[in-house]
Amino acid sequence: MTRLIRLNKPFGVLSQFTDRGTEGSPRPTLSDYVPVPGVYPAGRLDRDSEGLLLLTDNGRLQARIAQPGRKMPKTYLAQVEGTPTPEAIAQLQSGVTLKDGPARATSARAIPEPDWLWPRDPPIRVRKSIPDTWVEITLTEGRNRQVRRMTAAIGHPTLRLIRTQIGPWTLTDLAQGQWDDLDPKL
Template sequence: MLILFNKPFNVLSQFTDKGNEGSDRQTLSDYIDVPNVYAAGRLDRDSEGLLLLTDDGRLQNRIASPKAKMPKTYWVQVEGIPDEAALAALRDGVALNDGQTRPAKVRRIDEPAGLWPRTPPVRFRKSVPDCWIELTITEGRNRQVRRMTAAVGHPTLRLIRYRIGEWSIDGLASGKWRPA
């Protein structure tokens, strides 16, 4: 079984919030009531979008393992307007404190059509422009996309994982799931 879930902002990518008794943080169990499925990889609490869940250990490993190099595509709202030099740096790989990233595919895009509002909304500042980029990576380091955009001078304001391999959030509203 494989489930595609469009994870909302501020939801943990796990079914329980262990060690935080009395916490009101939302988890996957607030949205998905399917036994014996587990997230294949993670998506930070402050990120949104596609999370795959499965009961198949081999498939989970194929999706999440860095050795598999499964491409992951993100829609990223960044502060400022990246110039060609910033985009080229992302394409070539960025030096982070834990080493050089693999080359990425990147392009500027319009705000994605049908994008749901984020709660709470991203803070708008009249004096600082922002734009959207589409970024595809084949690794999954901790907070990698956020660190990459910051390294080229364009901090991430909103991060949505759009696609993992062949699966995407097309037609899947925020907070909803469906079998693949």
């Protein structure tokens, strides 16, 4: 029986079960949150990003979720510095040029701060003279730090990044650091 787990990964947690880093003290890993043997992440979520991470014990399912050629949509909430203009938001959809080539979101829109959002620990840096804005971005590719690089390309660096959806699976009603089992059928 295939197992599929969704985890609301906290900020600062590595998307792996062991810390192979060279830093002095071990960093938090998935093993601190998901005590289930034999499952592995289907894709990655950077250490400084939060939100939905799927884990499975089925290699084929893992590939269907994670492989860029599958174009499974992933939705993110990015808290960005400043207030992007409608033209800047539209540029995320029409495409921006990154060092590794053009990138575009399938959708992007400014949204109000979500009322269900948990506080981040540690909190983002706040500058009283510069506002921040929440932008919802959906991608079908998953290049390294792509959302952060795209928002920087339009002049609005990402301060906080939360993945809320992968394909049909969402973060809805899952507290930070918590996990549960999902139906693995696509």
